[in-house]
Amino acid sequence: MNDEQVFALPLKRTIKNILLLCLFLVGISMGCILVANTLENPGFRILLRIAAILILIPFLLLVMQMVRILRSKYRIDREGLTIQWGYQKMVIPIQEIEWIRPVDQMGYSIPLPTAAKLGIFTGKTYSPELGDILFFATQQQDAFLIGTTQEVIFLSPSDADAFQKGLQESVYLGSITPLERKSISVDSPFITIRTNLHLYLPIAFSFLLNLGLFVLVGFLANNRETIQVGTVLFESTSNLVVIPILALLLNILDGILIPFLYKNESLRPYAFLTSYSGLITTLLLSIAIVISIL
DSSP states (O other): OOSOEEEOOOOHHHHHHHHHHHHHHHHHHHHHHHHHHHOSOHHHHHHHHHHHHHHHHHHHHHHHHHHHHHTOEEEEETTEEEEEETTEEEEEEGGGEEEEEEGGGOSSOOOOOGGGGGTOEEEEEEETTTEEEEEEESOSTTOEEEEESSOEEEEOOSSHHHHHHHHHHHHHHOOSSOOOOBOOOOOOHHHHHHHTHHHHHHHHHHHHHHHHHHHHHHHHHHHOSOEEETTEEESSGGGGGHHHHHHHHHHHHHHHHHHHHHHSGGGHHHHHHHHHHHHHHHHHHHHHHHHHHO
């Protein structure tokens, strides 16, 4: 076998589930905005509008997952197995593949990713029998486990029989020009945050304080005409919203910078400094507004 074989992933069920969930989230978000427009209290209006924006975050994540899945495919040739997963590519040299077996023939259950019920099999789990399992699939039916020298791969080609035959033939024939392995990082953002709580908790508290600032400013705008914060006099209380907006922009900038700083060991101290400085800044702004009320 010298010809390259390309295999698509089964998409129908996964895309349908993602579209339905996206429609549900957009409906809730629009509902929050419509209800907010009927309220007289600026504080509650701001609170509902923030809730509408927060609900759209998982919507955007789902759209990104859908684009990734639509761009995904598997490629087999005599030199190796290539997994195109969205805009990333994983290359496994054929000499590193040790075995292939259908998932439904395994004698024990396989721990699945959290979003598997939606048809999104992505990420990494651990099995006591197999070790680390990397997922690049859209369904469990007709899926395969592929054992390599470093990990086990979970794949779900649309043409299962042809995929198994093609991979087995490639392993049997062996490689003429060995490929260089190329890996993909499959750790989800939630796992990264959970393993680095001391880094991400301060920025999370900053966003919560920021939310409280928006609500506080909304209630003040309904009860006061002017307010002085420190040496600055706001002739219209509604102009006070510039403070939580400034804090939000700083927190967003911190959230973008922190992962990049943390990846570089020499810059990790600056990642912690950025994380805690964002919390301290938001906290000081909150204290300043509270003192101005008293």
